[in-house]
Amino acid sequence: xxxxxxxxxxxxxxxxxxxxxxxxxxxxxxxxxxxxxxxxxxxxxxxxxxxxxxxxxxxxxxxxxxxxxxxxxxxxxxxxxxxxxxxxxxxxxxxxxxxxxxxxxxxxxxxxxxxxxxxxxxxxxxxxxxxxxxxxxxxxxxxxxxxxxxxxxxxxxxxxxxxxxxxxxxxxxxxxxxxxxxxxxxxxxxxxxxxxxxxxxxxxxxxxxxxxxxxxxxxxxxxxxxxxxxxxxxxxxxxxxxxxxxxxxxxxxxxxxxxxxxxxxxxxxxxxxxxxxxxxxxxxxxxxxxxxxxxxxxxxxxxxxxxxxxxxxxxxxxxxxxxxxxxxxxxxxxxxxxxxxxxxxxxxxxxxxxxxxxxxxxxxxxxxxxxxxxxxxxxxxxxxxxxxxxxxxxxxxxxxxxxxxxxxxxxxxxxxxxxxxxxxxxxxxxxxxxxxxxxxxxxxxxxx
Amino acid sequence: xxxxxxxxxxxxxxxxxxxxxxxxxxxxxxxxxxxxxxxxxxxxxxxxxxxxxxxxxxxxxxxxxxxxxxxxxxxxxxxxxx
Ligand SMILES: Cc1ncc(COP(=O)(O)O)c(C=O)c1O
Numbered sequence: 001x002x003x004x005x006x007x008x009x010x011x012x013x014x015x016x017x018x019x020x021x022x023x024x025x026x027x028x029x030x031x032x033x034x035x036x037x038x039x040x041x042x043x044x045x046x047x048x049x050x051x052x053x054x055x056x057x058x059x060x061x062x063x064x065x066x067x068x069x070x071x072x073x074x075x076x077x078x079x080x081x082x083x084x085x086x087x088x089x090x091x092x093x094x095x096x097x098x099x100x101x102x103x104x105x106x107x108x109x110x111x112x113x114x115x116x117x118x119x120x121x122x123x124x125x126x127x128x129x130x131x132x133x134x135x136x137x138x139x140x141x142x143x144x145x146x147x148x149x150x151x152x153x154x155x156x157x158x159x160x161x162x163x164x165x166x167x168x169x170x171x172x173x174x175x176x177x178x179x180x181x182x183x184x185x186x187x188x189x190x191x192x193x194x195x196x197x198x199x200x201x202x203x204x205x206x207x208x209x210x211x212x213x214x215x216x217x218x219x220x221x222x223x224x225x226x227x228x229x230x231x232x233x234x235x236x237x238x239x240x241x242x243x244x245x246x247x248x249x250x251x252x253x254x255x256x257x258x259x260x261x262x263x264x265x266x267x268x269x270x271x272x273x274x275x276x277x278x279x280x281x282x283x284x285x286x287x288x289x290x291x292x293x294x295x296x297x298x299x300x301x302x303x304x305x306x307x308x309x310x311x312x313x314x315x316x317x318x319x320x321x322x323x324x325x326x327x328x329x330x331x332x333x334x335x336x337x338x339x340x341x342x343x344x345x346x347x348x349x350x351x352x353x354x355x356x357x358x359x360x361x362x363x364x365x366x367x368x369x370x371x372x373x374x375x376x377x378x379x380x381x382x383x384x385x386x387x388x389x390x391x392x393x394x395x396x397x398x399x400x401x402x403x404x405x406x407x408x409x410x411x412x413x414x415x416x417x418x419x420x421x422x423x424x425x426x427x428x429x430x431x432x433x434x435x436x437x438x439x440x441x442x443x444x445x446x447x448x
Numbered sequence: 449x450x451x452x453x454x455x456x457x458x459x460x461x462x463x464x465x466x467x468x469x470x471x472x473x474x475x476x477x478x479x480x481x482x483x484x485x486x487x488x489x490x491x492x493x494x495x496x497x498x499x500x501x502x503x504x505x506x507x508x509x510x511x512x513x514x515x516x517x518x519x520x521x522x523x524x525x526x527x528x529x530x
Contacts, residue, residue, distance in 0.1 A: 006504035009478035009516040011463070013523060014471045325515060329522050361475040386475070388508075 008386045010361050031353040031394045036423035039317055039355040039392055047431065048319040048392065049337035051416040053399060055093060057313035059421070062097050065309060068277035072285040075300045079123050081255050082108040084306030084400045085314075089418050089428040091115050094309075102255075102304040106133040109142075123252065123304070125171065125213070127151075127185060134158055138166035145169045145213045145252070147186055152197060159206040169211030169252065170197045174232050176225035182217045189232050198236070202244050209246065212236055215254025215304065219263065219347075223275040226253060227283035234291035237299060252302035253284055259311035261348040261397045269351075277308070307400035314399025316342060317355065320391045321370060331365050333387055338369020338376045341413065342398060343405040345378045352378075355392035358385035371410050403429075408437060449517065450527050451485040465525060472523065477502065481516060485526070 032039055035054050042050055062078070069076040079100035080091060086108060091101070092115060101112035104126035112122050119140025124133070127147040134155050137144050139162060146152050146168055159166055171186030172194045187193035201209050212233045216225060233251045240246055257280050262270040288301065318337035326332050339345055352367065362385045369376040378395070387393070406413060412432035417425045456464045457479050463472040474482065477498070484494045495509050502509075520526035 003503040004501055006502040006508070007475060007477055008512045009475065009481050011472050011474040011478050011516070011519060011523070014473060325518065329519065359475060361473070 006388075007359055007361070008388065010363060010386050012361075012363060029353060030355060030357055031396075032355055032357075034315055034394070035419040037419055037425055039394060042417065042425065043317055043319065043392060046415045046417050046425070046427065048317060049335075049341060049414050050317045051341070051398070051403065051414065051429075052315040052317060052425075053087075053090065053416065053418045053428070054313045054315075055418055055420045058090070058093050058310060058399075059097060061309055061312055062094065062099070065277045065303075065305060066097075068281040069285065069301065069303065072281050073288065073298070073301055075298060077250075077300055077302050078309075079121075079252075079302055079304050080309075081304045081306035082111065083404055084255075085310050085403050086111055087403055087416065087428055088115060089426070090310070090403075100302075104128075106130060106136070109133065109137060113140075123213075123302070125215075125304075131158065134166075135162065138162050138164070141167060143167050143169060143211060145171050145211075146197065146201075147171050149197065149200075152200060156200075156204055156206045165206070165208045167210045168201065168207045169209070169213045169248075169250075170194060170201070171213045171215070172233060172236065174214065174216070174229060176216050176228040176232075178217060178220060178222055178225045180217070182215070185215070186213070189236070194236060195239075198240060202240070202246065209240070209248060211248055211250040211252055211299075211302070213252040213254065213302075216256055218256045219258045219261075219307070220256045221258055221274060223279040223283040225283075226280055227287040229253065230284045230287035231291060234288055234293065238292045247297065248299060250300035250302050251288065252304065255304040255306045255308075257305055257308035259307045259397060259400060261307075261311055261344070261350065264347060264349055266349070270348075271351075310399035311397040312399065314397065314402065316395040316398050316402075318393050318395060320387045320389055320393070322389055323387060326366070331363050332368060333365050333384070334368050334370060335378065335393065336370050337378070337395065338371040338411070339378065340369070340371060340376075340407045340409040340411060341402060342369070342378060342395065343402055343407070344398065344400070348397070349379060349382075350398060351396040352382050352384065353394050353396065354385050354387065355394050361386055373410070408432065412436070449485065449491070451482065451520070452525050452527075453486055455482065455486070455525065457482060468524070470523075472525075478516065481513065482520075482525075 034052050035056055079102040080094035081102045100121040101117045102123045103109045103112050119142045122142040124137045124142050125145045172189050173183045173186045174189035175181055187197045201207050214229050216229050237248050258274040260271040316337050318335040321334045321336055323333045362383050365382050365384050367379040367382055369378055415427050415431045416429040418428045419425050454466050461474050463474050498509055
């Protein structure tokens with residue numbers, strides 16, 4: 001007689017009040033394949049845990065975002081925010097799609113150059129540019145976004161020794177009605193700092209003011225805030241035209257659109273409630289079109305969207321190491337991917353699905369990573385089928401920030417695989433080995 | 449171990465405890481275990497019968513049965529022998 005498939009015995013009390021106000025949210029539909037490749041095959045060939053990126057999703061989300069803006073405004077340019085995910089393969093997909101590069105350090109600048117980006121299509125943001133960084137960027141004709149007066153003075157001084165006039169924008173921070181207001185980067189709009197910087201640039205005549213930039217925050221759930229911000233930058237641009245007879249070439253609205261992720265503590269899933277690209281595009285482009293620009297003289301609209309473009313394209317496949325009960329009787333599951341790989345689990349409730357079929361029984365789980373550290377919790381609560389040791393799960397929307405902010409902490413970092421549009425997996429970053437870590441270390445002779 | 453003998457389990461895994469009025473859902477293997485407990489089977493016997501029926505191993509069963517019994521105790525459906 002053939003034996004039946006085993007499932008753990010399970011019993012759960014039916015509580016009054018369950019399901020909740022919005023019904024039961026089920027994350028339990030299994031995701032057995034990613035872009036046509038089976039999860040099992042992926043872990044067999046590339047190990048577990050495993051980062052998986054979908055080229056198909058990267059391209060389709062990008063095209064959707066571009067379409068939302070370009071159907072509403074004639075001149076739109078995306079610049080890929082390198083810090084969101086600077087794997088070479090990922091950057092190259094965005095560059096193939098027509099994206100410029102947005103970088104915030106000398107290292108990221110060099111990476112963009114190594115990726116073959118025309119220096120004139122690199123936007124250099126951030127408060128920490130060194131004099132060497134500024135020289136390099138100015139010589140290349142890159143777009144330098146000035147963050148503070150010290151940088152403005154340094155660059156003005158450098159300009160004298162440079163063969164060409166540096167191309168600059170200023171970063172502007174402002175009140176857009178959202179909390180918290182980000183005021184640590186750039187020059188404030190309301191208190192006149194922004195005008196002060198503009199006056200200094202225009203009067204000194206050493207720098208070419210080509211743009212105005214803002215990045216009002218991140219994971220902004222109010223599209224309207226972008227309308228306010230675009231209106232304020234348009235005001236500045238029109239003021240510059242009036243005062244100096246000078247047209248700036250572009251308005252850069254930065255990043256910050258919410259991805260489909262769900263912020264911790266939210267009641268409803270982000271994929272249902274967060275604003276869409278159309279919502280953001282409508283707010284920004286109507287503010288620009290309805291401001292005082294002549295229709296034939298609209299500035300280029302630049303967007304530095306990061307997480308909203310790539311979150312959806314990233315997955316982590318992970319394997320159940322063990323399950324146990326906490327003293328409260330609550331089920332806890334230990335998986336082989338921890339916060340060292342999934343930095344964003346501090347912010348989001350990443351959707352988690354099993355990678356194999358299950359019965360309809362499920363239970364509330366706390367999901368812990370494998371690290372021997374109390375912080376290593378991936379989800380405080382996830383309603384999942386009865387997972388056994390060795391079962392695989394898929395963690396969703398992990399494409400942004402994890403592959404740059406991950407930590408080599410306690411364990412080595414795993415393979416990263418990109419599945420191309422023909423469903424062929426490619427390793428785009430190899431798993432680390434002991435030599436990866438020991439390589440750059442030096443042992444003093446008396447300890448050797 | 450002693451199971452509450454008045455427990456009623458329906459075919460679709462709905463379990464009702466008439467003593468407290470509380471309801472539970474239980475999966476098929478859980479229901480089988482509860483039935484075996486009701487008919488007075490020992491832990492040993494339960495494990496060996498389940499091993500015949502299911503594609504799994506003894507260690508896993510022992511661990512899961514132990515865990516299941518703990519939860520039954522927590523729900524006060526099962527009590528230690530006096
Ligand atoms: C200047 C700038 N542009 C763009 C981004 C990308 O932001 P996001 O990933 O929220 O779209 C950031 C991230 O903080 C940023 O600082």
